Amino acid sequence: MDLFTGGSYVLTRLFLQRGMAFIYLISFIIILYQWKPLLGENGITPVHLFLKRVRFWDAPSLFWMFPKNSAFMVIAWIGLALALLALTGFSEKFGTPVSMVVWFLLWLLMLSYVNVGQTWYSFGWETMLLEAGFLTIFLGAQGTEPPVIVIWLFRWMLFRLMFGAGLIKLRGDPCWRDFTCMMYHHETQPIPGPFSWHFHWLPVWMHKGEVLGNHITELLVPWGYFFPGVIGVVSGVITLLFHGWLFMSGNFALLGALTIVITFSTLNDAAISAVFPTSLASDVARAFPHDIAVYLLLALVALLSIKP
Template identity: 45%
Template structure:
């Protein structure tokens, strides 16, 4: 069955698998560290409550068999440890069937988390990790040659990711067509990074060049992934460089990193051999049962690709959509519209007995989202700060704050250590506040002159009220 083997992709497979294991580690660790506050029994959207109204058929997950805070944490930490072992070479040290089982377990453990994660896990990179993780099951290990069909499926996934993102932009906000979106995007993106201020202040003609380069990378270059080497490798390298540019300019969890990981699978071994030690190309071939499994998986992806392709061709294209509960073959895309003005919800508390015009309010600082104008944005990606991201969405539309924001405020009034642990700063370390309120502020990056004069990265002004002051009344929040 050697015609199913890609004999010049041994190192590309090795690099892809190790890099994917790193992303899995980050995803599982983030799930474990944020679970109690977001999804635990006393969290903002408890898994236990979700399971009472959702069956396995609608949302496949291990937690339908048994759920507790300890069980969830056991699954998350087990996934992280298994991914670390994979990074260390576990799957190449065991027989082929065992290696496939390891990748399958990683996939199902993370699927179990995503499918009970509710709004906190509604981001496109969750499905992207699951789809890439399932394809890794059919990549094999050092016992077999790299399967050509699986490598092509990885390129098909990268194609849908990039081309879908390109189409959604061209069909969406007019600023992508008139090349002005980057006049705003670096400032208004969900979570700016440490370099975003500098990217925002690049000359506007350079922003136009950036947008044009983005269109070329997402709408033209993806087709070259299916050409012979080295052209396919050049296409992948262009995408990798573009994604690294995005990594520098903002925080998008592991979206950019997964795109890079997928691009690594398309690089030719001739490029990787000088810098990456590996097994070379031993004459192992592909056993018939493994070949059959790869063919079945390929056929399944072909069939399931109907809806994603139809979505790509539709004038009503959907972004980041899973068409089945297993997240097998999905649609992707981002920033079909770009916000032109940045709004932030600023949460404050007071320990005074009442509130009025003279009340002294103390601000809660979040880890990633903008708060104190003097604080420079930090680099968090590939780690995902889920609360910070949803705070950005809530500032755009209050509907995104349902049903978790009222529970968040209540936990602040209770002094809940798990929820407060998600924040950068607790202004009430000794006792919880008596009142909490939330205001809406308009933010923009300071100019170069303002930055030099004030030392601030942001300028902000209060423009409205998101939540009037509330306090605890018994075990509930009220005015």
Template identity: 45%
Template sequence: MDWLDADGYEIGRQILQRGVAAIYLIAFVSAINQFPALLGERGLLPAPRFIERVGKRAGPTLFRWRYSDRLLLTTCWIGAAIAALLIAGLPQAGPPWLPMVAFLMMWALYLSIVNIGQVFYGFGWESLLLEAGFLVAFLGSNDVDPPLLVLLAIRWLVFRLEFGAGTIKIRGDRSWRDLTALYYHHETQPMPNPASRFFHLLPKPLHRIEVAGNHFTQLVVPFFLFAPQPIAGIAAVIIIATQAWLVISGNFAWLNWITIVLTFGAVPDSFYEALFQVTIEPAYGRTPVWFTVVVVLMAAFIAYLSWQPLRNLFAKRQLMNASFNRFHLVNAYGAFGSVTKARYEVIIEGTIDDGAPGSRWREYEFKGKPGDPSRMPRQYAPYHLRLDWLMWFLALGSDGGWFSPLLVKLLRADPKILKLIRHDPFDGEPPRYIRARVFRYRFSTREEKRSTGLWWMREQSGTLVDPISLRSDHEHPAA
């Protein structure tokens, strides 16, 4: 069965295994830092209540029979430890079953978290990470050739990811079709980074070229991932370069990072040999029959699950970031099917005064989302600031039931919530009143930046929540 071995992809396998493990490590650390405050026993959307309400409909999870913050943290630390071992390459130095078990354990642990994560884990890159971890589990160890069927399954994942994102854009928003989407996107994306303002201020003709290049990369190039080498490798390099451009221009958690890692699976060793003038000759043993059988069964399973995602790619009502099974395998992907033309931010303020006119209101600063107009946007990706992302959706009109509990937590100066915020203007003491106002933000022009030093220009456009206090009759404000 030598034809099932993919000779010449050892570097790609190393990047896939260690890169996906690195993203898992970031995801587990993110859960350690944020899950208890957002979804823990006393969180904004407590996981125990969710599990009690939905039961088996939550999907496979270790927490179905019992949830506690301690058990959640134990799960995360175990997952992080396994990820660290895989990054170091220790399981890969053993027999093929060892990295397989390690990756499947990480996948199962993170699946348990995602399935009870509710809106805070409702992002497409959660399913992407789960699918990637499952597939990479079958790449084997350093003792055997990389399996061809696994590399093809990973290319199929990259194809769905890229082509799905391309088709959802063409179908979803006229600005993608008339090439004007980037007139707005860098300014209105969920979490700009330090370079986003620079990209936004580029000439509009260049923006149109960028959009056209994006369409070519997402709608044409993915088909060539299945072509013979070196064509497939060239297609992969184009996708990697495009994703790197997105990494530089915005904070999209680990979406672009893991896409880059997965696409390296289509880059052959011959590219590295030509680039670095080296010879790559790994010494493999004979692939065990049992491992080949497992890989073939996995490939058949993935092929069986691929029918619905394949239909979705060409459906008139294409689903974006949808899972068709409880295990988050062979999902539908896509991002920014529509582009918001104006940026609105919800600004939360508190006061220790009586809330009447003349009270001094002080602003809570979040870590990633825009707030203080003079503050330069920060780089956080591939780390995922979940509360900041949900604040962006809140400004678009999506609550999800977590915002009112957030205001109550701030009124109580909840220490776990305050750890998720960059600046608490009351130094851990509870404010007397709190309110939420809506502002329209835009990047400052070059002239405005020189004269004021501000990164953002903003003006108030409305009030989301009038002043409330726990001392009033409105214990639970309606957002």
């Protein structure tokens, strides 16, 4: 019956936290491999030269204190270690305060890289990671009652992402209105995947179906995120299938994986346990300071949603 009501969100929180930890882990590994040649002291766009052209409040970052290669690498390794603590659930064993500190540090370290990353970090998924990462701070430790408000803030973020993407397409190239975009999208996308060639040669009627499916998934389905129970779950499953198709047909870096993680917020425990039979206890009530922090977060998101 929980599938048809709001239900509980203990497993939902688990999937969100583990998914976000995995995204952070991959992001810090990327930094370890790419940062020095791109943004290091002798990189293409060195951070120390960038900081001479901007003010601190334009690009707040820990690297204002020490924009050196050694600092870039040490902080990336720290971030990777923190991501592993979160991914394994070890940080959850010490309660909500420790959990929040770990997630805050992950967000702060990633913010420090993104804000000085210049062209290389100007894509949408970095901003998405920071927003989702900030929300994750307030989810609380496993074993405590999940803050449903934060789960719904993830849904609000997902709605803005999906519905906004749909509107941009309709306002942009006419091919999205005459259903021809997908006839050449797989061929011209920035980073084709191993199956992109095969997707490109699908029949014309399937390409037109892809465009129709895109419009339905991005313009109609997102409204279902705000319904509790089965409508919200079905909307989330459609979104997961949509991004699974995108993941197979191309390569959008962390965008697809991050969106899939955020989409977990639309699934309640009944839906998740139907696929992954398990259960977790959440018999510890949230502490009053945690509730206050959640309400302050709600107020902040509401304010920024009105005037970004």
